[in-house]
Amino acid sequence: MAQDGRVRQQRAVATRAALIRAAAGEFDERGYRGASMDGVAERAGLTKGALYFHFRSKADIAGAVIAEQHEVSRRYAEQAALRGTTPLESLMWMSQSVATQMVREVVVSAGIRLSTDEHAVDVPRRDPYTDWMHHTATVVRRAIDAGEVDPSWDPELVGRVISPAYTGVQMVSDLLHDRADLYERLRELWSVLLSGIVTEQTRPAIPRLVAIIAPDPAPAD
Secondary structure, eight states: OHHHHHHHHHHHHHHHHHHHHHHHHHHHHHHHHHOOHHHHHHHHTOOHHHHHHHOSSHHHHHHHHHHHHHHHHHHHHHHHHTTOSSHHHHHHHHHHHHHHHHHHOHHHHHHHHHHTOTTOTTSOOOOSSHHHHHHHHHHHHHHHHTTSBOTTSOHHHHHHHHHHHHHHHHHHHHHHHTTTTHHHHHHHHHHHHHHHHBOTTTGGGHHHHHTTOSOOOOOOO
């Protein structure tokens, strides 16, 4: 009996994960208003009964997509933090990581879209920007201490500017080119931003720093 219970639990977890992936595809492609529970069930290859067993409404499953997006982004952020050897390198790897998530992880693309969708007012969601602003400010503060960023800059101010600037670039890239030019546009953004905040001794390193924002090799199948 205990074994049967574990099997049922594992099956339920797998079904829920499949539904979240299907919902991410539905929301990413059609937006919150255009997405439907029927569409989610069809994408998952499951019955509507199975869908409603796990999620009561479209808002409920949209909230689950956003929660999963935050978990995926947390794992990416942990990996990105290990790749930089200086504070500004770490900041570039963070930026590269977010871009890679948007391009490769439909749950991240969908979660970010839902978090900014004006029609998703009934969706339980977390503030998608405050953590990013604070974390950016922390890294900028370290960069000031390391002599990379001019100490006249307020790290909190820099964090408040970078987050909406990054968001705007990715939204325009998505609308105009389905994010095909996202890495290039982000390199341009960071070239401008870094030129305004780095110390003179760091300025020659700007091309090398922004070059970090490029696609990683695609994972093997």
